Amino acid sequence: MPENNVQNVIIAGMSKTVSNYDYSMSELEALVAANNMYAALRIDQGLEKPNPATYFGKGKVVEIKEMGEANDLNIMVINADLTPSQVRNLETETGLQIIDRTGLILEIFGNRARSKEAKLQVKIAQLQYQLPRLRTSMANRLDQQAGAAAGGGGGYTNRGSGETQIELNRRTIQDRISHAKHELKELNKDDEVRRAQRDKAGLPNVALVGYTNAGKSTTMNGLVRLFGKGEDKQVFEKDMLFATLDTSIRQLTFPDNKQLLLSDTVGFVSNLPHNLINAFRSTLSEAARADLLIQVIDYSDPHYKEMMATTETTLKAIGVTDIPMIYAYNKADRTEANYPNVQDDQLIYAAKDEASLQLLTKIIKKKVFKDFVTTTLLIPFSDGDVVAYLNDHANILKTDYLADGTQLKVELNAVDAQRYAHYEVTPA
Ligand SMILES: Nc1nc2c(ncn2[C@@H]2O[C@H](COP(=O)(O)OP(=O)(O)OP(=O)(O)O)[C@@H](O)[C@H]2O)c(=O)[nH]1
Ligand SMILES: [Mg+2]
CATH class of the missing domain: 3.40.50.300 (P-loop containing nucleotide triphosphate hydrolases)
Known part of the structure; x- marks a missing residue:
């Protein structure tokens, strides 16, 4: 979607099912904006419990359908995670495309991911989300994203397709998940190496x-x-x-x-x-x-x-x-x-x-740096490389050139303090 092509959508929520509802709706609004959409209309319902079939109650569903038509809006973003069947039923009864909270966040991540690792991570999450939702439009939206992220491919139609097609798609998705996981594992190996190098530096x-x-x-x-x-x-x-x-x-x-x-x-x-x-x-x-x-x-x-x-x-x-x-x-x-x-x-x-x-x-x-210690070391002139190392890596508080070596008052981390303990002296 082009940057400036902002899509008007409905946002909707169930006020009694979340604590701090208004805040969570304002957060949803920000998420919607982050996905290049604008919350043109907000619908709230005060039911104690969501309807198991359609999330919103029967009357509300009718109202939503009418509001969508009257305002020429095609998408509704919901401030909750719906079951796949709730999404399917709501889509059928309202004629709107339904995006739930998780679906929305997955889309945003999908649009933002730049590095290979981030792209793979998002793709795995999107595919896992899609699996039980093959017949919803959300699955299609994410599939297009995942396909684009993977460099094309993937765009198959879900809607109206028969059970065998669904089975086939499910297998394809499972394969794509395993493939992406494998690729990610390979990438993470490099991370492990870098991590080990960093750890060595202490x-x-x-x-x-x-x-x-x-x-x-x-x-x-x-x-x-x-x-x-x-x-x-x-x-x-x-x-x-x-x-x-x-x-x-x-x-x-x-x-x-x-x-x-x-x-x-x-x-x-x-x-x-x-x-x-x-x-x-x-x-x-x-x-x-x-x-x-x-x-x-x-x-x-x-x-x-x-x-x-x-x-x-x-x-x-x-x-x-x-x-x-x-x-x-x-x-x-x-x-x-x-x-x-x-x-x-x-x-x-x-x-x-x-x-x-x-x-x-x-x-x-x-x-x-709270376990740094201040100590005094007397380093023989023959060990000049240690003085050089400490000059580069430690905080030297005082340097004295004595007859039998360089005396440093120095702040050391625990590792270096132990390493150079044999030079330690009590300053005169
Ligand atoms: N006025 C003001 N703006 C700030 C300050 N710190 C950050 N911002 C702005 O806040 C916005 C977000 O900053 P980022 O540093 O990208 O925030 P972030 O926490 O890394 O955000 P994510 O990576 O999206 O999680 C940017 O537009 C910054 O310029 C600040 O001290 N004062
Ligand atoms: Mg940041």
């Missing part, structure tokens, strides 16, 4: 996490500009949901030679589909391995608290628990709050403000 891992569009990538880019030291590759940042669908890792080197690895990854939204979480497991695993998480929060959004709750829930779902966290309240330039401003583990800042980034750096360093 640098602390810091991961930016949080709700989509909070400013994670902007924060990453700001820190890389300040401390990237040759790692000037900027990641993609943009005012849209799910701008980032990959994990990027950059090395930061501070003036005192301390180093860490910073990762930026895909953002979260409420009820991120399970298929998608599974498919993106390797992308998200960087956060699970982190020594420190920085939760970036859009403090200028009135719903920031709900977004934080969403982040916590999603982190749990991907198995991230018990990792220390800094709460980074971003976009303070759009609020009345004083910034940069820090209290314990909470920072109010703006990702484009250098003083903010410096303060964020200070908190991060305090957390991840």
